[in-house]
Amino acid sequence: MSNKATHASGASSDGAELRRRNVPGESNGSAVPTQAEVDNKKSHKPKSQSSILSTLDEYEFLIAPLIFTFLAFFTRMYKIGLSDIVTWDEAHFGKFGSHYIKREFYFDVHPPLGKMLVGLSGVLAGYNGSFEFKSGEKYPEELNYTFMRLFNSAFGAVCVPLAYYTARELNFRRPAVWLVTLMVLFENSYATISRFILLDSMLLCFTFTTVLCWARFHRLRHESFSVEWFTWLFLTGISIGCVCSVKWVGMFGTALVGFYTIEDLWNKFGDLKMPKVELASHVSARVVGLIIIPVLVYMFTFWVHFLVLENSGPGDAQMSSLFQANLRGTEVGKDSPLEIAYGSRATLKNMGYGGGLLHSHVQTYPEGSQQQQVTCYHHKDANNDWFFYPNRNKPLYNPEEPIEYVGDKDIIRLIHSQTGRNLHSHTVSAPVTKADYEVSSYGNTTVGDEKDHWTVEVVNDAASNDWTKIRTLTTSFRLKHTSLGCYLRAGNVNLPQWGFKQIEVTCVKENKPRDVYTHWNVESHWNERLPASDPGSYKSPFLRDFVHLNVAMMTSNNALVPDPDKQDDLASHFWQWPILNVGLRMCGWDDHIVKYFLLGNPIVYWGSTASLAGFFVLIGWYLVRWQRGYQELKPIEIDQIHYGGIYPVVGWFLHYLPFVAMARVTYVHHYYPALYFAILTMGFMLDWVTRPLARTHKTIEWAIYGVLYVVVISLFILFRAIVFGMEGDNKQWRHLRWFEKWRITD
Structure with a gap:
């Protein structure tokens, strides 16, 4: 088997193949060059120039993510301490972090991992837990809120290289990998929400790690039971446990991995050549890696939660009397x-x-x-x-x-x-x-x-x-x-x-x-x-307390329904999110306040949503042609559509449809995990439709991507004020209010 076919099937994971990201059955835009072609190219280029370009091309998988990561930290951290007031849900999660520092038991509808990390950021910042985090209140001088925000923003910045390597593992070609990375990097809403003491950057980070680990595990499917295979299987399980321990929205990513696992085991069950012992080993490995490990990680966060919060606090009444009696x-x-x-x-x-x-x-x-x-x-x-x-x-x-x-x-x-x-x-x-x-x-x-x-x-x-x-x-x-x-x-x-x-x-x-x-x-x-x-003196059993608290969280979460007697100007509807119909003011809108507006990059939202629709057109096109007897797709190309296209679309539906069905109050940030899967879908679509250009008109292909790169970056720069903070009269940003629902100005 050639290197090209081996790479596309996922059977090879050596460094050379990882550096050459091919479309299934194709190289990075053309066939693998022969030695004569290489010599011919060298005859037209100075040796030093050829060597530099060759080195850059060979180590692109290291150089590019380093550049992207540097830009990610800049977009997430630049002027992060500009606003010195408690902004939006910092009032909730900063307060929960304070409870960890004071070791006071509290109650919240979300699992504890993200809030424990907020508490850790406070400890590292030298914060004593005394501030009440009242919404709109000015931070005291002794509280290093800038460090706490920087700690939180690091999770958002890490999402960028994670997106880069995930696109590579999904077998996208280099232009599409860069596009996906740039869309995550210069997505205004991702950059904005990562700059505050919130849980969303942590949720996104662990969502991204889950998808990356799953994609890498899939690429190693022909190397079952190797050390690397087990490593990525267990990393997937750990990542699932972490994302579910930040917010229950992580369960939707778990469902995606679950669907893949069911399909994978079903295919192995149908392989009559596979020994039954090997099939049983596959099932056992996945039960341990994708069920037991995530559950243990999830339970461990609650064990630490109970261990740290040893003092009586405002959330006591949600727990059993025996549990409360054991609090100091x-x-x-x-x-x-x-x-x-x-x-x-x-x-x-x-x-x-x-x-x-x-x-x-x-x-x-x-x-x-x-x-x-x-x-x-x-x-x-x-x-x-x-x-x-x-x-x-x-x-x-x-x-x-x-x-x-x-x-x-x-x-x-x-x-x-x-x-x-x-x-x-x-x-x-x-x-x-x-x-x-x-x-x-x-x-x-x-x-x-x-x-x-x-x-x-x-x-x-x-x-x-x-x-x-x-x-x-x-x-x-x-x-x-x-x-x-x-x-x-x-x-x-x-x-x-x-x-x-x-x-x-x-x-x-x-x-x-x-x-x-x-x-x-x-x-x-x-x-x-x-x-x-x-x-x-009678201790409350951990398992009983664990179950009790989780059911209480579920009950309280279900009770977060819109109040017909109150108008919530920040709430929005599910249909508004994919079309970027609405944004969200994160703070007061007075002239003396630094203002932040939660709004996405228009091309990222509209392009990714259009790609979701385009994907179904593409599938319909191939189904109709298949029904008419055309067999234009090779098995390896069908495999690419399956795992590089269908699974991101399924991931989008899993993260989006629950908010269509649920009755609880919803906000724009609930769409952010689903948005990532829409971005991956856009990367797949552009990668797929530009494949012919990669063989015949490479310049045109790069021109198309170049225009998209410029538009993504330009729109981020145009809307940079809503990310880095709007100072003074909000009317000076009137030109950014493209639609009535974008309440950037009064």
């Missing part, structure tokens, strides 16, 4: 008596993922019974306190009588400490979950009926097999309505604004013992008649 400085379980007795005042924590504290307030339901509302609330509040009282068939509670403990199967009343009303349910439908019964607060210690009665059903106890008593933190139990037979439940359904968006509490008719949203535990407990204990 927590009030949960502090000096609480261990066993619950009648007359005890306590808070009840729902044990469902993301569950809150049983809560009531003086406001009433606007419909239904119109009695006092009962909800679940995540924040510490006196309205979360309830008294354990005997049922109405027993004598009234008397603090002078001997202590009587609450245990399994006991029938009790729960009385709201602030209003004195009983926890109550009846056959009125719940306000949102109509199939369940409404739960309210009704009557008082003397006024009420049997519908104030609840039967305690112990589910388990983390510290004891003795279920005769309810213990603080460790005992999980259900509350069964004694009269109706339903169970107290808080299922993460939010009430409307009249219920302050708090979680709806209902009495569910179905008896599902494993439904964790019907499980409760005592979080805090006060009773002067009982001795204090240390319930925090």
Whole structure:
């Protein structure tokens, strides 16, 4: 087999082949030159000039990315400290970084890796974590925000050489490789969003590494089980774990690698010549490399997250009571008596993922019974306190009588400490979950009926097999309505604004013992008649906390839906992104503020979107001709379309379509991972359609690419102010407002 065919099939990975990036079945624009042709060229050029050009050509794979990388660091870091105010989502992620520095537990909808890196940048900058990162507030002199931004921008700069090598691994020819690299380098939105203390540059960086590792692993498919093959397989898995640990959007890149893996193994399954042991080895290697390793990386970031955040903080209430009791400085379980007795005042924590504290307030339901509302609330509040009282068939509670403990199967009343009303349910439908019964607060210690009665059903106890008593933190139990037979439940359904968006509490008719949203535990407990204990001595298992936090994150993420009562000027719709219909103001727009506008390079957006459409035209063209009996494509060319074209298009759909379907509020930066796959598609399309010119009219081919290079660079320069910062009156950039939605000027 010739070097040319070996290279196109991916069977060879030697340095010479990597330096000569060929279209399948072709060399870099022409056939491999013969020695006579080389000698003929040398006769027309001075020897020194030929030697220099030959050296530059041979080491282009090192020289070009070095130049591109230098420019990348310039575009991402130039004047990065110009604005000294907290800009856009720096208010969120800078604050989360502060929590790591102060080691305070917090809650957020994103996994922890990116925010831990933000915290690391703060540590390296000598920041003590005291700044609150309020939006629009000026950074204090002692906070080296410029260094923190520089640290973050490095991830964005690294994306440029990653794009270069990815295009090479996808077998694009040199002009297309340069075009892809320049489109990433001079993409205004990539450069802008990399300049702040955000997660997006890290997300993009690990998305790029995932695609590069996958592409390289694919090129080594004929060298299975070699050291290099295993290296890139495991690097792909590590990269998947990292991108998913920054934002869950990384799951879409994981899906792309998953589709490739399924196809690859399916093809191997159909190879009857492959020994079954070898097939089993392929499956096992991919299970380890692409499933186990990413999961371990993802879980490791949470292990570090829990290890670092050892102090009580603003996110405690999202976690289980037992987890909170193990945090330093927590009030949960502090000096609480261990066993619950009648007359005890306590808070009840729902044990469902993301569950809150049983809560009531003086406001009433606007419909239904119109009695006092009962909800679940995540924040510490006196309205979360309830008294354990005997049922109405027993004598009234008397603090002078001997202590009587609450245990399994006991029938009790729960009385709201602030209003004195009983926890109550009846056959009125719940306000949102109509199939369940409404739960309210009704009557008082003397006024009420049997519908104030609840039967305690112990589910388990983390510290004891003795279920005769309810213990603080460790005992999980259900509350069964004694009269109706339903169970107290808080299922993460939010009430409307009249219920302050708090979680709806209902009495569910179905008896599902494993439904964790019907499980409760005592979080805090006060009773002067009982001795204090240390319930925090019982440790919360990591796996339980890991699952609990991830489900809570998912629940909160799904709750990020547009509020019809509020207008969000920064939000945008999915259809606006590929056509660059809208941008985003990242800060205030006063004349004295350095302003940044999140907007892409027009040729990058429009060209890449047009390439997506053009790709389907190309596929349709070849399908029609194939149906008519034409067989113009060689297998090696079909392979190039498959892996160099189809997979980037699939990657774009995987990263774009979820935002079409999801109901949550969306912004322009949600399109940035998908944009990269559109850029790769444009690189493929131009590489493919200019192949004939590479053989016959090399000058015309380079002229086409040269025009594109100039347009990409020129538009970046034209819109450079929105990247590097607009100072003064925004009207001086009126010429950049090509469309009404580009709100660069007032």
